[in-house]
Amino acid sequence: MDGINTAIVGATGAVGEQMRKIMQERNFPVKNMRYMASSRSKGRKLKWRDSYVEVENLEEADFSDVDIALFSAGAKRSKKYARKAAEQGATVIDNSSAFRMDIDVPLVIPEVNPEDIKENTGIIANPNCSTIQMVMALKPIYDEAGIKRIVVATYQSVSGAGKKAVDELMQQIKDFQQGKKCKTDIFPHQIAFECLPQIPQSDAFGENGYTTEEMKLLNETRKIMKDENLAVTMTCVRVPVVGGHCEAVNIETKKEISPARAREVLEKFPGVKVEDNPEKQVYPLANSSWGRDEVFVGRIRKDYSVKNGLNIWVVADNLRKGAALNAVQIAEFILKKKTVN
Ligand SMILES: NC(=O)c1ccc[n+]([C@@H]2O[C@H](COP(=O)([O-])OP(=O)(O)OC[C@H]3O[C@@H](n4cnc5c(N)ncnc54)[C@H](OP(=O)(O)O)[C@@H]3O)[C@@H](O)[C@H]2O)c1
Incomplete structure (x- = not known):
C-alpha cells in the first residue's frame, strides 16, 4: 500500500x-x-x-x-x-x-x-481518556500480581471537555481577578479555583448516583482487561488545570507485589515512564505531561491498610495518549x- x-x-x-x-x-x-x-x-x-x-x-x-x-x-x-x-x-x-x-x-x-x-x-x-492512562499503569501490575480491586479518584483537566472549556476557564480567571461574576456556559459551576465532582457537564448522573465518566472507567476497564470480576470504584473530578489528567489509584492485588517490583514492571512497560523520587520532589505533574506521549507513574508505595495493596499516581496528556x-x-x-x- x-x-x-x-x-x-x-x-x-x-x-x-x-x-x-x-x-x-x-x-x-x-x-x-x-x-x-x-x-x-x-x-x-x-x-x-x-x-x-x-x-x-x-x-x-x-x-x-x-x-x-x-x-x-x-x-x-x-x-x-x-x-x-x-x-x-x-x-x-x-x-x-x-x-x-x-x-x-x-x-x-x-x-x-x-x-x-x-x-x-x-x-x-x-x-475514554481517564481509562487509557489508568489501564496503561494497571496492565503490568495485573500481569505480575493479578488485581482484585481498584479505587480511583481522578483530577481531570478542562481540555478534556474540548476547546471551549479551556476558553471558559481562562475567561473566568480574568473575570475573577477583576472581581467580576464568572460566566458559566460549559461547566455547571465556576471551574476557576474550584474542583467539580461532575464529569461530564450535562446528563452526568445515572440512577446509581455515579456519573457517566465514572461508569466509563468501570465498564471500559473490565472490557479492555477482559475481566468482568474486576472490582473498580471511582470518583471523577474536574480541576482547573488546562491539560493533563491526574489519577490517584489504589490497587489491591491478588498476590503480593512490592513497590520496588511494581516500579520494575512499570518501567519495562512500553509507553509508561516512572517518575518517582519523592526525596527530590520528583513525581508526575499535569503540566509536565502536557505535550508528551508517555503515561507517567509515580508515588509508588505500599498500602498498609490491606494485605496486598499499592498506591500510585498516574498522569498523562488527555489529548495525546488519552x-x-x-x-x-x-x-x-x-x-x-x-x-x-
Ligand atoms: N478532549 C479530550 O481530552 C478527549 C479525550 C478523549 C476523547 N474525547 C472525545 O473526542 C471528541 C471530541 O472532543 P474534543 O475535546 O476535540 O471537542 P471540541 O474541541 O469541542 O471539538 C469538537 C469537534 O467536533 C466537531 N463537531 C461538533 N458538532 C458537529 C457536527 N454537528 N457535525 C460535525 N462535526 C461537529 C467540531 O467542529 P466545529 O469546529 O465545526 O464545531 C469539532 O471539530 C468527543 O467525542 C470527546 O468525548 C475527548
Missing part, C-alpha cells in the same frame, strides 16, 4: 488538532488527507504538512475513497455517521463513547490489547497488519 487515504472527523476540535499534529510528527503514510467538521467550519483551511486542506461539512461527506477515518466529533455525530463511513469502506477509529461497549466493537489500547483490533466490523473504539495518539497508534497497527477494510 503506497499511502492511506485518511479522514479526520472533528479536525477543528481539541482532539482533531492533536490528530493532525501527531500524524505529521509520526510520518503517518497519508496519500490523501481530508478534514471534516460541522457546517460552521466548512471551507476553513487547516494545515496538513506543507499545504492546506479545506474542511468539509461532515453531513455532506462521502467516505467511499477513505481507507481510515479518525472520528472525534462527539458521540452524536459518531452514532449518525460512523456506520455509514464503515459501510462505504472506511475503517473507523472512533474517539467518542458511541460504540465502546458494543460487543462487536473492539476497545483498544495498542500496548494492552492489540490482539482485539482484528475482530472489528469496520469500527474500532478508542477508550485520545489522539492512541487513535493514531491503532491506525498504525492496522497498517502494519494490513487489516484495513
Whole structure:
C-alpha cells in the first residue's frame, strides 16, 4: 500500500488538532488527507504538512475513497455517521463513547490489547481518556500480581471537555481577578479555583448516583482487561488545570507485589515512564505531561491498610495518549497488519 487515504472527523476540535499534529510528527503514510467538521467550519483551511486542506461539512461527506477515518466529533455525530463511513469502506477509529461497549466493537489500547483490533466490523473504539492512562499503569501490575480491586479518584483537566472549556476557564480567571461574576456556559459551576465532582457537564448522573465518566472507567476497564470480576470504584473530578489528567489509584492485588517490583514492571512497560523520587520532589505533574506521549507513574508505595495493596499516581496528556495518539497508534497497527477494510 503506497499511502492511506485518511479522514479526520472533528479536525477543528481539541482532539482533531492533536490528530493532525501527531500524524505529521509520526510520518503517518497519508496519500490523501481530508478534514471534516460541522457546517460552521466548512471551507476553513487547516494545515496538513506543507499545504492546506479545506474542511468539509461532515453531513455532506462521502467516505467511499477513505481507507481510515479518525472520528472525534462527539458521540452524536459518531452514532449518525460512523456506520455509514464503515459501510462505504472506511475503517473507523472512533474517539467518542458511541460504540465502546458494543460487543462487536473492539476497545483498544495498542500496548494492552492489540490482539482485539482484528475482530472489528469496520469500527474500532478508542477508550475514554481517564481509562487509557489508568489501564496503561494497571496492565503490568495485573500481569505480575493479578488485581482484585481498584479505587480511583481522578483530577481531570478542562481540555478534556474540548476547546471551549479551556476558553471558559481562562475567561473566568480574568473575570475573577477583576472581581467580576464568572460566566458559566460549559461547566455547571465556576471551574476557576474550584474542583467539580461532575464529569461530564450535562446528563452526568445515572440512577446509581455515579456519573457517566465514572461508569466509563468501570465498564471500559473490565472490557479492555477482559475481566468482568474486576472490582473498580471511582470518583471523577474536574480541576482547573488546562491539560493533563491526574489519577490517584489504589490497587489491591491478588498476590503480593512490592513497590520496588511494581516500579520494575512499570518501567519495562512500553509507553509508561516512572517518575518517582519523592526525596527530590520528583513525581508526575499535569503540566509536565502536557505535550508528551508517555503515561507517567509515580508515588509508588505500599498500602498498609490491606494485605496486598499499592498506591500510585498516574498522569498523562488527555489529548495525546488519552485520545489522539492512541487513535493514531491503532491506525498504525492496522497498517502494519494490513487489516484495513
Ligand atoms: N478532549 C479530550 O481530552 C478527549 C479525550 C478523549 C476523547 N474525547 C472525545 O473526542 C471528541 C471530541 O472532543 P474534543 O475535546 O476535540 O471537542 P471540541 O474541541 O469541542 O471539538 C469538537 C469537534 O467536533 C466537531 N463537531 C461538533 N458538532 C458537529 C457536527 N454537528 N457535525 C460535525 N462535526 C461537529 C467540531 O467542529 P466545529 O469546529 O465545526 O464545531 C469539532 O471539530 C468527543 O467525542 C470527546 O468525548 C475527548
